[in-house]
Amino acid sequence: MALKFTDFVRIRIRPKPARLRGDDVPGLLGRLAERFEVEPAGSMLALMMLCHGSRLGETRLARWRHINLDAGRWFIPAGDTKTKAEHTLPLTAQACALLRRYQRQQAAQGYSGPLLFPGSHGAPLSQSKANILFTELAQGEWSSHDLRKVARTAWTDLGVDYLVGELLLNHAMKDLDATYIHTTAEALKRRALEALASAA
Numbered sequence: 001m002a003l004k005f006t007d008f009v010r011i012r013i014r015p016k017p018a019r020l021r022g023d024d025v026p027g028l029l030g031r032l033a034e035r036f037e038v039e040p041a042g043s044m045l046a047l048m049m050l051c052h053g054s055r056l057g058e059t060r061l062a063r064w065r066h067i068n069l070d071a072g073r074w075f076i077p078a079g080d081t082k083t084k085a086e087h088t089l090p091l092t093a094q095a096c097a098l099l100r101r102y103q104r105q106q107a108a109q110g111y112s113g114p115l116l117f118p119g120s121h122g123a124p125l126s127q128s129k130a131n132i133l134f135t136e137l138a139q140g141e142w143s144s145h146d147l148r149k150v151a152r153t154a155w156t157d158l159g160v161d162y163l164v165g166e167l168l169l170n171h172a173m174k175d176l177d178a179t180y181i182h183t184t185a186e187a188l189k190r191r192a193l194e195a196l197a198s199a200a
Helices: 022-035 040-052 056-060 093-108 127-138 144-157 162-169 175-180 186-199
Strands: 073-076 087-090
Touching: 022 040, 022 127, 022 144, 040 056, 040 093, 040 127, 040 144, 040 186, 056 127, 087 186, 093 186, 127 144, 144 162, 144 186, 162 186
Parallel strands: none
Antiparallel strands: 073 087
């Protein structure tokens, strides 16, 4: 029999308050734009997470072959996701333009490998190095997960349907929902991301 955390602890764990709010996003975008030339990888990593609400792990593992700039799609393999379910995210015109610019910067720096965020010895950027990038960027005021939270909050404020928001975050569906809902709602996800890009 597998043991669970709740077998030992009965206290309900409350969610941590958001340390990054919608009002902070314009300033953050300005900082990322300034840093893009000197720290393109860290800036692009944060922008991808902010634009798509993606997790740090699945973002830092991204490969160019899973990014389709012509169709405007980012495919995340099941093995790279927390839910172990493959995930597809629409890429807005703004995201595609940023990715093309980032790809040109990688090429100018002599990198033509398969990874969006290369680390050491041909491997993706490590969790620890990614955390260091975010510590420098956020100056200890927020974490990478706060980018995901602020994206989710923004979708709610923009009137995005709850289920569409959950699909964008690739949260595991409840059993009953999984039984009856068999769609990835690609058009609705795209509309939600375009609304977020327009509001930013």
